Amino acid sequence: MHLIVVGLNYRTAPVEVRERFALSEQEMPLALEALKQTTGILEGVIVATCNRTELYAVVDRAQLCGHYIRAFMEQWFKISRKEFNSHLYMYEDDQAIEHLFRVTSGLDSMIIGETQILGQVRDAFFLAQEQKATGTLFNRLFKQAITMAKRAHTETSIGESAVSVSYAAVELGKRIFGRFDDKKVMIVGAGKMSELTAQHLHSNGAKEVFVVNRTLEKAQELAEKFKGSAMAMDEAIDRLKDTDIVISSTGADKFILTRKHIEAAMAGRKKKPLFLIDIAVPRDIEPSCGDIPNVFLYDIDDLEGIVETNMAKRRKEAAIIEDMIAEEQEIYQLWYSTLGVSPVIRALQEKAAAIQETTLDNLLRKLPELDERQVKVIRKLTKSIVNQVIHDPILRIKELAAEKRSDEALKLFVQLFALENEVAHLKAEEKAEKISRKEHAASTKETDTASNSVLDAQNLLSQLVSALR
Template sequence: MHVLRVGFNYKTTPLETRETFTFSEDHLSQAVKQLAAEKSILENVIISTCNRTEIYVVADQLHTGRYYVKRFLSEWFEVPIEDFALYLQISENEAATQHLFKVVSGLDSMVLGETQILGQIRDAFLAAQKAQTTGTIFNELFKRALTFAKRAHHETGIGAQAVSISYAAVELAKKIFGDLKKKHVAIVGAGEMGELSAKNLLGAGVGQMTVVNRSLENAEALAKTFGASSATFDHLPSVLKQADIVISSTGSQEPIITKEMIAPVQMKRKGAPLFLVDIAVPRDIEAEAGQAENVFLYDIDDLQHIVDDNLASRQAAAAKIEHMIDGELVLFEEWIQMLGVVPVITALREKGLAIQAATMESIERKMPDLTAREKKVLQKHTKSIVNQMLKEPIKQAKEMSACTKREEALNLFIDIFGIENEVRTILDKQNYKESETLNSNGGSHISFPFLKHLPSK
């Protein structure tokens, strides 16, 4: 049994191709079910965001797994395989698992250490669970990955510092003013940077927002999106009088806010602090405007220094997380290795307890006058005998998971204790999809396919 990751991401795939291979949220359930029906695919989860489409599968064979995922993509999007094969990235087993841990931790994102992907992967996993396309392997793997990502972000603080200009502007405002709930922010310019600033301000809980633009129509359109008020440049002095924070990002070739404009505004504001952030190139705010009393002016170079410092901090945190991932991969491999042993140990315990229960029934038939207390004592001691007898065999079974010929060793163990039927029943209940073959003596042999690709210790 093998884990495969097949997909496209922003690093190697053009936007137009990523757009073509995007699964809509409404059809995701149908997609994972259709993929699950493909031969060789035992489990699957589909992650589809604006920056990536990745399909994770558990397959019984690597080559057939790769083929059927490609065929599924081709049929679902009605695109010949040869038209997208160039952009398709495929990783297998430990590399696929390692990639999932990196993605969910934000190490493979456009913005290093961002947390949005964590929620997106959680939603994709839950959708697959609901559609019943996950099983033993992915239920464990994705839960481990999601839990790890939360811990890694908490322990390293990788996402705590701003690494975009607009976000850095908002974080700087928070450092100066603290709580922004009672602050009035003016967004000057209704373009992309203005919109990003408005989004970050909204996330920071800003109390009041005004969008100022040369075109009132554009100002109103952006303001409507964020529940803000709107104004044109003609009303800028009036807006400055009311605002605590101004973030400017227009396409003007000349300054929008000048020293002459700020001086009378500050007189009317009675010296209340005014925080000006100029993220435009060319600059929207004259440098001399920052010389006025209680006016704090930052331009894009100031913010870029903050971003560069923060990015260096995130890269250091990312290195720590990568080291932490190595430890998680070892733990997951150990868990996988134990998969074949668990049903064997369970079967051994069940058989031992069944013998104990049958023995107790025989004792009670032959000694019907036993008191409740005597029955309880016998029950306790006969179970204790079983547990003590099974302690060493169970220890040996666990050690078999790490040996070179683990499958042959487990089958010998099964034969010695006569628990073949019990093991098969457990495997059937747990949907391990084990196969039955014949050994060299003509007897039956239980196959544990998920053990085959694992290295022995």
């Protein structure tokens, strides 16, 4: 078996390609069901966000199944593979495991260390579990990746520093004022940067937000999204005396807030500080406004300096998380390597237990005068002896299973302990159980199909009766 991931992301595909691979919440269960039915796919999880669409799969043959997954993408998204092949990446086994850990912890994100992807991976895995699209390998791997990502964000400060200009502007405001819920905020401009800033302010508790724009209609659209108030520029200048924070981002070619405007506003503020952030290029606020007492003015260069410093901090924290990922990979790979040895260990344990029980029965027949307490003591002692005898061989075969020539070691182990019959019996049981599960799933599917057919027929009959009436 092999673990693979096939996908595309913000690095390999532009937005006009990525958006064609978007999956809505309603489509996801259907897509998962179709992936499950794809030839060679034993387990599957689909992670679909605005920045990536990735299909994780446990497969019987890696390269051939990569072909089948591409065929699935072609059919499901109705896009010729010629159009997306060059944008795809595919990782196998160790690389696929490492990639999942990096994605879940935010190291593969556009903004390093962001936490939103953790929730998205978790939701994708839980849905796949509900759809019975995952099994032993992915249940272990995804739970481990999610747990590690949570630990990474708890034990490091990777997500604490602002790494976008709009977010940095809000973080700077928090440093000065501590909180926004009792502050009046004015956003000048209604473009994308202003919307992002408003979003960060709103999520940080700002309740009173004024949106100012040359076109009042655009200001109203943005204000409605965040339960704010819209106003024209003339009104905004009059309201400066009541405002605590101004964040300006317009496309104007000259200053829209001059020193004269700010001096007039400060005259009515009784030394109350005014915080101005100018993230426009060219600048919206006259630079000399920063010389006015109790006025704190920052431009985009100040914010980009903060962003770069914070990015350096995140990169430093990312290096710590990389070490955590390496450890987690080793843990998973050790667990994975011992999977094949489980039936052999179980066979040895069952054979040893059977020998112990047979020996004990013979002993009890020869010593019928033993009371219940004595029998209990002898049973416990013989069981302890058997467990101690097989303890070291079990440890050794687990260690050998992680080495390159594990198949040979396993075969020799089975021969040394004469476990051929026991192992064959356990494998036959596992095979019968798998067949039973598949037959049950197929039966359930046929029943659902039959039920749907009956419902369709009933609906059609109802429509005919209605038409005749």
